[in-house]
Amino acid sequence: xxxxxxxxxxxxxxxxxxxxxxxxxxxxxxxxxxxxxxxxxxxxxxxxxxxxxxxxxxxxxxxxxxxxxxxxxxxxxxxxxxxxxxxxxxxxxxxxxxxxxxxxxxxxxxxxxxxxxxxxxxxxxxxxxxxxxxxxxxxxxxxxxxxxxxxxxxxxxxxxxxxxxxxxxxxxxxxxxxxxxxxxxxxxxxxxxxxxxxxxxxxxxxxxxxxxxxxxxxxxxxxxxxxxxxxxxxxxxxxxxxxxxxxxxxxxxxxxxxxxxxxxxxxxxxxxxxxxxxxxxxxxxxxxxxxxxxxxxxxxxxxxxxxxxxxxxxxxxxxxxxxxxxxxxxxxxxxxxxxxxxxxxxxxxxxxxxxxxxxxxxxxxxxxxxxxxxxxxxxxxxxxxxxxxxxxxxxxxxxxxxxxxxxxxxxxxxxxxxxxxxxxxxxxxxxxxxxxxxxxxxxxxxxxxxxxxxxxxxxxxxxxxxxxxxxxxxxxxxxxxxxxxxxxxxxxxxxxxxxxxxxxxxxxxxxxxxxxxxxxxxxxxxxxxxxxxxxxxxxxxxxxxxxxxxxxxxxxxxxxxxxxxxxxxxxxxxxxxxxxxxxxxxxxxxxxx
Amino acid sequence: xxxxxxxxxxxxxxxxxxxxxxxxxxxxxxxxxxxxxxxxxxxxxxxxxxxxxxxxxxxxxxxxxxxxxxxxxxxxxxxxxxxxxxxxxxxxxxxxxxx
Amino acid sequence: xxxxxxxxxxxxxxxxxxxxxxxxxxxxxxxxxxxxxxxxxxxxxxxxxxxxxxxxxxxxxxxxxxxxxxxxxxxxxxxxxxxxxxxxxxxxxxxxxxxxxxxxxxxxxxxxxxxxxxxxxxxxxxxxxxxxxxxxxxxxxxxxxxxxxxxxxxxxxxxxxxxxxxxxxxxxxxxxxxxxxxxxxxxxxxxxxxxx
Numbered sequence: 001x002x003x004x005x006x007x008x009x010x011x012x013x014x015x016x017x018x019x020x021x022x023x024x025x026x027x028x029x030x031x032x033x034x035x036x037x038x039x040x041x042x043x044x045x046x047x048x049x050x051x052x053x054x055x056x057x058x059x060x061x062x063x064x065x066x067x068x069x070x071x072x073x074x075x076x077x078x079x080x081x082x083x084x085x086x087x088x089x090x091x092x093x094x095x096x097x098x099x100x101x102x103x104x105x106x107x108x109x110x111x112x113x114x115x116x117x118x119x120x121x122x123x124x125x126x127x128x129x130x131x132x133x134x135x136x137x138x139x140x141x142x143x144x145x146x147x148x149x150x151x152x153x154x155x156x157x158x159x160x161x162x163x164x165x166x167x168x169x170x171x172x173x174x175x176x177x178x179x180x181x182x183x184x185x186x187x188x189x190x191x192x193x194x195x196x197x198x199x200x201x202x203x204x205x206x207x208x209x210x211x212x213x214x215x216x217x218x219x220x221x222x223x224x225x226x227x228x229x230x231x232x233x234x235x236x237x238x239x240x241x242x243x244x245x246x247x248x249x250x251x252x253x254x255x256x257x258x259x260x261x262x263x264x265x266x267x268x269x270x271x272x273x274x275x276x277x278x279x280x281x282x283x284x285x286x287x288x289x290x291x292x293x294x295x296x297x298x299x300x301x302x303x304x305x306x307x308x309x310x311x312x313x314x315x316x317x318x319x320x321x322x323x324x325x326x327x328x329x330x331x332x333x334x335x336x337x338x339x340x341x342x343x344x345x346x347x348x349x350x351x352x353x354x355x356x357x358x359x360x361x362x363x364x365x366x367x368x369x370x371x372x373x374x375x376x377x378x379x380x381x382x383x384x385x386x387x388x389x390x391x392x393x394x395x396x397x398x399x400x401x402x403x404x405x406x407x408x409x410x411x412x413x414x415x416x417x418x419x420x421x422x423x424x425x426x427x428x429x430x431x432x433x434x435x436x437x438x439x440x441x442x443x444x445x446x447x448x449x450x451x452x453x454x455x456x457x458x459x460x461x462x463x464x465x466x467x468x469x470x471x472x473x474x475x476x477x478x479x480x481x482x483x484x485x486x487x488x489x490x491x492x493x494x495x496x497x498x499x500x501x502x503x504x505x506x507x508x509x510x511x512x513x514x515x516x517x518x519x520x521x522x523x524x525x526x527x528x529x530x531x532x533x534x535x536x537x538x539x540x541x542x543x544x545x546x547x548x549x550x551x552x553x554x555x556x557x558x559x560x561x562x563x564x565x566x567x568x569x570x571x572x573x574x575x576x577x578x579x580x581x582x583x584x585x586x587x588x589x590x591x592x593x
Numbered sequence: 594x595x596x597x598x599x600x601x602x603x604x605x606x607x608x609x610x611x612x613x614x615x616x617x618x619x620x621x622x623x624x625x626x627x628x629x630x631x632x633x634x635x636x637x638x639x640x641x642x643x644x645x646x647x648x649x650x651x652x653x654x655x656x657x658x659x660x661x662x663x664x665x666x667x668x669x670x671x672x673x674x675x676x677x678x679x680x681x682x683x684x685x686x687x688x689x690x691x692x
Numbered sequence: 693x694x695x696x697x698x699x700x701x702x703x704x705x706x707x708x709x710x711x712x713x714x715x716x717x718x719x720x721x722x723x724x725x726x727x728x729x730x731x732x733x734x735x736x737x738x739x740x741x742x743x744x745x746x747x748x749x750x751x752x753x754x755x756x757x758x759x760x761x762x763x764x765x766x767x768x769x770x771x772x773x774x775x776x777x778x779x780x781x782x783x784x785x786x787x788x789x790x791x792x793x794x795x796x797x798x799x800x801x802x803x804x805x806x807x808x809x810x811x812x813x814x815x816x817x818x819x820x821x822x823x824x825x826x827x828x829x830x831x832x833x834x835x836x837x838x839x840x841x842x843x844x845x846x847x848x849x850x851x852x853x854x855x856x857x858x859x860x861x862x863x864x865x866x867x868x869x870x871x872x873x874x875x876x877x878x879x880x881x882x883x884x885x886x887x888x
Binding site: 597600603604607608610611614615618621622625631634635638639641642645646649650653654660662663666667669670671673674677678681682685686 | 712719738765766872882883887
């Protein structure tokens with residue numbers, strides 16, 4: 001479509017001269033500058049992360065003390081949610097479904113891809129902006145609308161969606177109005193990620209600076225590129241499924257409604273003939289690649305931080321890149337390992353467990369390469385590096401505990417237990433979210449021109465690390481004991497769960513502790529914008545192109561168009577006077593420096 | 594891109610493609626009137642549709658002379674397309690009850 | 693700094709930004725319709741009875757619609773070729789014909805839909821009608837979207853021809869790629885829904 005070709009040449013020419021005259025709205029709200037959009041994405045994403053985390057701290061109250069009234073907040077939430085302060089099962093289900101949806105689609109992905117991708121990627125490839133700045137703006141606002149739709153759904157009669165973040169049919173089709181809002185919200189979010197991913201791919205391919213060949217790209221750029229392909233191709237099937245679920249809900253069709261469905265003792269008023277498993281197939285066709293959308297940008301961020309703070313090149317950069325592509329490709333054909341329990345025969349179960357085992361190989365290759373990169377480095381233990389270092393074992397635990405779930409036999413006792421919750425939270429919470437924190441501390445100086453406080457940073461890191469393990473490690477114990485996920489009372493009504501239930505209190509206290517541990521970060525974030533230590537263009541003595549731009553970079557990013565003379569991680573080059581040789585340093589500059 | 598003579602040649606190709614597409618449309622509708630058994634009907638209809646689609650993609654969308662990068666992107670897409678089309682189908686035909 | 697390669701091609705990729713952008717967009721569209729075709733297959737193989745399309749739907753009207761849409765694809769590519777030949781008048785003519793063909797397609801679709809509604813053949817009737825309305829409805833939305841862009845390039849957007857003819861030609865080419873894709877989807881929809 002012609003609208004894809006925004007920013008006609010004549011307009012772009014004047015833009016640089018005009019940007020001082022842009023009003024407040026064009027400069028900070030409806031901005032087309034990738035840095036402003038990146039920060040908008042990041043701040044909105046962080047707020048959603050906080051909100052989604054808030055939902056789960058409420059759930060943890062109910063899990064630790066089932067049925068007990070929550071002192072004052074409970075009454076505040078009203079009689080439709082927590083009458084007398086005690087939580088209703090329907091509200092618990094809303095919290096669970098919306099926690100998942102918000103964390104994945106409105107928190108982590110917008111922060112990791114929309115935030116970091118938008119802000120860092122054009123800078124790292126030496127581009128003045130994204131290829132389609134107006135589409136970039138549309139992407140953010142579509143995300144914003146989707147997020148607002150989801151938030152508004154809490155206030156419709158019957159409350160927000162409560163069929164889990166997976167919205168399995170037929171439950172979701174017969175659910176209340178909140179589910180319709182969920183579907184509309186998802187359509188906005190899918191549109192947003194579609195626009196964003198097209199932009200990222202075109203920008204990476206077309207706008208690389210002179211001399212920046214593909215194998216001189218920083219690993220972060222590669223991770224964003226593969227992520228964008230996953231978003232581009234995996235989301236449309238969910239959009240199709242969403243449209244069909246809307247048809248079922250609003251048009252009375254039966255895409256996902258089987259014949260003879262009985263709801264609350266009565267035959268449901270649907271013609272039937274549909275296939276509930278179809279929803280699961282289409283949902284997981286997105287949602288498995290989505291797992292890699294959550295983790296690949298984290299790999300990218302951690303790689304940058306580790307290379308920078310070990311003062312060493314990444315170990316096995318090319319192998320990492322090939323692994324990334326292989327990972328991306330394989331992620332499209334593993335999805336049905338979420339569906340071993342749907343009556344799948346052994347042939348297909350074997351197929352999907354084999355592909356699942358194969359996909360673990362490139363993940364292990366990347367993780368091993370990052371571990372090996374630490375060997376013999378003179379490591380700078382600053383806050384971003386601490387988060388990046390914690391990412392490695394935490395993601396390792398998350399990944400390794402996933403293997404039994406990918407084997408169809410081992411999955412039988414573990415399926416839909418707390419073990420699963422523990423597994424994927426290790427990947428995403430102390431995994432991806434720690435990597436995102438590493439990224440925030442690492443690129444904060446580039447975005448604001450000031451460093452974040454190291455002391456507060458460490459006060460944020462150590463308690464977070466301890467508490468987050470306090471939440472998720474016991475989940476493996478509960479899961480192995482057979483406690484199911486999504487139980488309103490945390491398992492109290494099951495006798496076999498009694499010996500392990502005391503962990504629920506421990507996990508809840510850890511969760512509230514983790515919430516308190518974020519206070520230093522929030523203070524640090526806002527204080528450092530005004531009072532942080534002022535820095536120049538390259539405070540971390542890093543090598544990639546974003547450090548050639550002023551901090552913060554002006555509209556158009558670079559004062560002169562940068563040129564890449566070498567690979568991305570030339571640290572501690574023998575014979576060079578400093579322990580870093582930036583990509584933008586020419587041979588003459590190098591000789592005189 | 595090409596000069597005027599080049600464009601004239603392309604325009605002649607477009608007309609040829611147009612005529613073929615019309616002919617194939619009439620063929621596929623005519624065949625459907627014979628009420629062939631379902632497998633045969635599906636095979637014939639899909640073959641005709643693929644030829645028509647191939648003509649549109651190759652000539653109207655100039656895929657026959659596109660850059661390598663576009664081929665890579667579309668190749669990756671086609672692989673994913675077949676994944677979403679076939680894997681649910683195979684899973685459907687492999688129910689646990691058979692074993 | 694100006695964003696490079698909005699009009700000219702980047703030497704090493706041989707492509708401009710818009711061209712890659714539109715192809716990526718079409719790639720995602722392939723997956724969108726691919727998932728719907730997959731749903732069609734899953735529903736059909738799971739159904740105890742599946743009606744032949746021509747026992748419910750109007751094949752002659754759909755055949756006419758196929759011809760209309762294929763013709764509009766030719767006029768679209770001719771509109772682009774006219775710009776390549778520097779003949780702006782011909783472009784206006786062919787682009788106008790493309791939009792008219794789109795309108796004609798939607799008109800026929802409207803007649804088909806209202807006949808179905810009139811006979812109570814709604815998506816809630818059975819899964820065949822549900823997937824029929826979803827697929828053709830989504831395709832219809834794509835036709836409308838294509839017509840909006842084509843209309844813009846025929847009308848106000850054509851001003852760009854005076855200042856930057858190459859850029860304008862690229863835009864017409866890219867909107868054409870979308871329009872041909874819509875045609876291509878219909879080429880598969882037609883036999884799958886109406887003839888089998």
